[in-house]
Amino acid sequence: xxxxxxxITDADSESGKALIAKFSSSGANLLLNSLRNSxxxxxxxxxxxxxxxxxxxxxVNLCSSQELAAMLDAADTEIGAIDVMIHNQSVSRxxxxxxxxxxxxxxxxxxxxxxxxxxxxxxxxxxAARGSGSIIYVSSIHSEKPxxxxxxxxxxxxxxxxxxxxxxxxxxxxxxxxNVIELGPVEGTGASFSSEISGLYDNYQYKVPSGxxxxxxxxxxxxxxxxQDEARYVNGADIRLDGGFLMHYMDFRMKxxxxxxxxxx
Amino acid sequence: xxxxxxxAIVTGAGTGIGRGIALELARRGxxxxxxxxxxxxxxxxxxxxxxxxxxxxxxxxADVADLEQISRMxxxxxxxxxxxxxxxxxxxxxxxxxxxxNYTEDQFDRVMNVNLxxxxxxxxxxxxxxxxxxxxxxxxxxxxxxxxxxxFDAVYCMTKxxxxxxxxxxxxxxxxxxxxxxTIAPGAIDVGKYIKAHRQPNPKKxxxxxxxxxxxxxxxxxxxxxxxxxxxxxxxxxxxxAGTLV
Numbered sequence: 059x060x061x062x063x064x065x066i067t068d069a070d071s072e073s074g075k076a077l078i079a080k081f082s083s084s085g086a087n088l089l090l091n092s093l094r095n096s097x098x099x100x101x102x103x104x105x106x107x108x109x110x111x112x113x114x115x116x117x118v119n120l121c122s123s124q125e126l127a128a129m130l131d132a133a134d135t136e137i138g139a140i141d142v143m144i145h146n147q148s149v150s151r152x153x154x155x156x157x158x159x160x161x162x163x164x165x166x167x168x169x170x171x172x173x174x175x176x177x178x179x180x181x182x183x184x185x186a187a188r189g190s191g192s193i194i195y196v197s198s199i200h201s202e203k204p205x206x207x208x209x210x211x212x213x214x215x216x217x218x219x220x221x222x223x224x225x226x227x228x229x230x231x232x233x234x235x236x237n238v239i240e241l242g243p244v245e246g247t248g249a250s251f252s253s254e255i256s257g258l259y260d261n262y263q264y265k266v267p268s269g270x271x272x273x274x275x276x277x278x279x280x281x282x283x284x285x286q287d288e289a290r291y292v293n294g295a296d297i298r299l300d301g302g303f304l305m306h307y308m309d310f311r312m313k314x315x316x317x318x319x320x321x322x323x
Numbered sequence: 324x325x326x327x328x329x330x331a332i333v334t335g336a337g338t339g340i341g342r343g344i345a346l347e348l349a350r351r352g353x354x355x356x357x358x359x360x361x362x363x364x365x366x367x368x369x370x371x372x373x374x375x376x377x378x379x380x381x382x383x384x385a386d387v388a389d390l391e392q393i394s395r396m397x398x399x400x401x402x403x404x405x406x407x408x409x410x411x412x413x414x415x416x417x418x419x420x421x422x423x424x425n426y427t428e429d430q431f432d433r434v435m436n437v438n439l440x441x442x443x444x445x446x447x448x449x450x451x452x453x454x455x456x457x458x459x460x461x462x463x464x465x466x467x468x469x470x471x472x473x474x475f476d477a478v479y480c481m482t483k484x485x486x487x488x489x490x491x492x493x494x495x496x497x498x499x500x501x502x503x504x505x506t507i508a509p510g511a512i513d514v515g516k517y518i519k520a521h522r523q524p525n526p527k528k529x530x531x532x533x534x535x536x537x538x539x540x541x542x543x544x545x546x547x548x549x550x551x552x553x554x555x556x557x558x559x560x561x562x563x564x565a566g567t568l569v
Contacts (some may be wrong), residue, residue, distance in 0.1 A: 064507040121428065153445065155493040156450050160390055163440055171481060174430060183424050201488065204557075209492035215438065220325050220469065220484030224477035228423050 064142040064285065065181060069121060072246060073146055073196060077276035078102075079205050080282050087112040087137040089129075091120065092278045094308075103239070120147070120173035126180040139188060142285040143181045145174050146196040146219075150250065157245040162307040163210055170214035171221070178225050178236075188231035192285045193229070193236040195222050196277065201240055206256030215240075228295030235293040237284050242300025245271045261314070265306035269313035272301050282295060325547055327352030330404040332397070334358040334445060335415030336386060337365030339514035340464060343537020344544050345369050346413050358383045358415065364563055367515050384443045387415050387441030388433065395415075397448035408452040410548045413442040414464040418479045421489035438482035443489055450497065459502035461492050462541065467510045470550050471561065484506075485561055494557030503556035505547050509540050510563025531564040542552030 064081045068074050069090035082088060088111060092099065093299040096115045106113050114133040118125040125296065130140065146224045149169035172196060185191030200208075201215035218238065225236040243250070243266075263271055280299055283289055306312070331348050335341040337359035346369065349355045355373065357380055359366035366382040372381040383402055385396035398410045401408055419430055446461055453459025469483035490506040497504060512535040526532055543562055546552065561567065 123428070155489070155496050158447075160440070160444070161442070167435065167439075172431060172435070175426070175478065175481065176428070178422060179426065188480070201484070204488065204491040204495055206495055207434035208490070209489060209496070210491050212488035213443075217439075217481035217485040218468075220472070221477060222474040222479045224423075224474070224480050227472045227474055228477070255499075309386060 061085075061087070061138070062142065062285075063087040063089060063138045064147050065091075065140045065147055066144045067091045067177065067314040068146045068148070069186050070094060071148070073148070073241075073274045073277055075143050077144055077146065077281060078106075080275070080278035081285075082106045082109050082111045082113075084282065085110055086142075087113070089133045089137060089140065090115045091125050091129075092117055108200050120128050120265070121168055121174055126176060129272065130180065131183060137152045137323040139184060140181055140191070140200040142192045142194070143177060144281055146178055146197065147173055148196065148198065153210050155209050158210065166210040166214050166216070170211070171217040176220050178213045178221065178229075182225065182229050182234060185234050186229060189233040191223060191234040192289075193222075193227075194281050194282070194284050195235060197222075197239045197240050199298060199304055200240045200251070201238075201296075203258070203304060204256065205251040206253030207251050207257065219303050220232045222296070223294055235284075235289070237292055237294070238275060238296045239280055239284075239295055240298045240300070241277055242266075242298070243271060243274070245273050257309075261309070261312060262303070264312040264314045266301040267305065267313065268301060269315075270301070272299065325352055326545060329409040329548070330407050331410035331412065331548070332356040332358060332383070332408060332449070333412040333414060334399050335360075337353075337362030338368055340509065340537045340540050341412075341414040341513055342369045342372075343541045344349075344414065345380065346372055346378075346409070347538065347545055348420045348548065350376060353410065353548075354404055355380040356404060358387075359384055360386050360415065361533040369474055387445060387483050388436035388465045390444050392394070393441070393448050394445050397445070401452055406452070407456060407457060408449045409456070410460045410462070411445060411449045412462045412464065414446055415441065416464070416482070420474050420475050421472065423477055427480060435482060436474075438479065439485050439489070442486060446493060450502070450548070454500045457501040458477065459497070459500070460552075461493070461502060461504040462544050462547050463496075463504070463506045465490075465506045465508045465559065467508050467561060467563050469506070469508055470561075471567060476479030488557065491557050498556060499557045501531060503547075505555060506559040506564070507543055508559055508561045509535055509545075510561075510566040511535060512537060512540060527569060529564055529566050530569055535562065535564060
């Protein structure tokens with residue numbers, strides 16, 4: 059993918075780091091949105107440059123068309139126009155429908171859903187002018203399956219899913235492909251959505267049929283595939299990446315390790 | 324089935340589907356609070372139509388994008404309904420038909436705040452009344468566009484995708500209190516303003532040879548509102564005459 063330019067949001071997250079590693083090792087130039095200062099990125103940027111990749115680090119409000127457009131203008135001269143956008147926002151707050159405060163609504167919806175719309179609008183307009191592009195949303199299995207602990211997160215991912223379907227249709231006519239990755243639990247995330255009213259995350263690591271959790275590297279691999287011409291007919295797809303976690307429902311059949319083999323916590 | 328003696332609030336009941344729902348609930352003996360924001364004349368007309376067959380209703384006004392207005396509205400509706408709200412029908416929603424690249428942040432916020440935040444906060448406001456009684460029926464009117472794109476209003480579509488998950492999450496959270504939450508996803512419904520082109524429907528688009536009517540939605544609302552559906556919760560029911568299957 060040398061000479062392609064990839065925009066990754068929330069570059070500071072663990073998923074962001076895995077995406078950066080995958081795309082930079084493939085020779086892509088990177089536009090990264092990060093809460094850290096550019097100077098904090100010096101070490102990582104040097105490593106990227108040794109791969110022959112160019113990088114541009116920004117810190118903009120992803121809900122602001124003006125800030126996004128200014129960022130794209132600045133990045134354009136340094137690393138080129140965006141070929142691939144990976145919207146990688148996943149803010150979650152424990153919240154009950156009954157007692158949640160309005161401020162949490164704005165926080166989660168802005169971070170995950172409103173940013174998705176305005177990033178897609180701003181980047182999509184430029185991709186449309188060039189007649190090509192790939193947009194990938196890193197979403198969650200909770201765009202379909204309730205958490206029992208974070209309804210705003212689920213609602214925001216339900217919104218992103220329908221945004222992607224709209225974009226696949228509208229931007230698809232301009233040569234742009236738009237897809238969603240519905241990520242399940244991966245190593246290192248813990249039981250993020252443990253709940254008193256849903257048993258979904260009880261012993262969740264054993265509910266993946268293989269008994270082995272995925273990683274953010276799996277996310278990066280799938281994202282890379284979706285960004286490539288090999289995926290040219292993949293558009294408007296919701297791809298569940300959970301190792302079959304959501305297929306599980308009979309707890310007594312969990313692939314738990316035999317007694318004595320349980321890993322130490 | 325009889326719903327006699329129950330109480331309801333229907334948002335966006337001054338026009339279209341909301342009016343149809345309010346009329347049918349009242350016809351079956353429900354005392355109905357008819358909510359409107361800007362359609363006062365429409366809400367009064369709904370009330371007049373209900374009065375014609377001896378039904379019991381009154382109007383309440385609020386902008387459901389505003390939490391304070393919702394709180395005030397639910398409080399005054401509950402007082403008029405004798406301190407009880409058995410049924411909430413969230414129906415008030417906006418659709419802008421604004422093209423992607425022209426959508427402004429103000430428009431985005433407005434659609435999100437009415438269609439999603441408004442639904443959630445109306446639910447929040449009625450939950451205490453329903454918990455107190457150990458009975459509640461929350462029915463969210465969504466759209467087939469919670470599942471398929473609109474091709475004319477991406478943000479409207481996002482709110483419908485979000486409402487699906489609001490319904491699923493609240494169904495499991497509120498189940499222990501005897502409150503059910505279900506979502507109805509209507510297809511094309513003849514409310515006058517949208518679908519002139521469909522008046523003589525193409526059977527390849529509408530297998531039943533017709534578009535839906537507000538009364539079709541209202542019948543389903545009444546069924547879900549009844550005592551016969553206590554095991555039905557967290558469902559999204561597509562009501563489109565199989566239109567999205569062809």
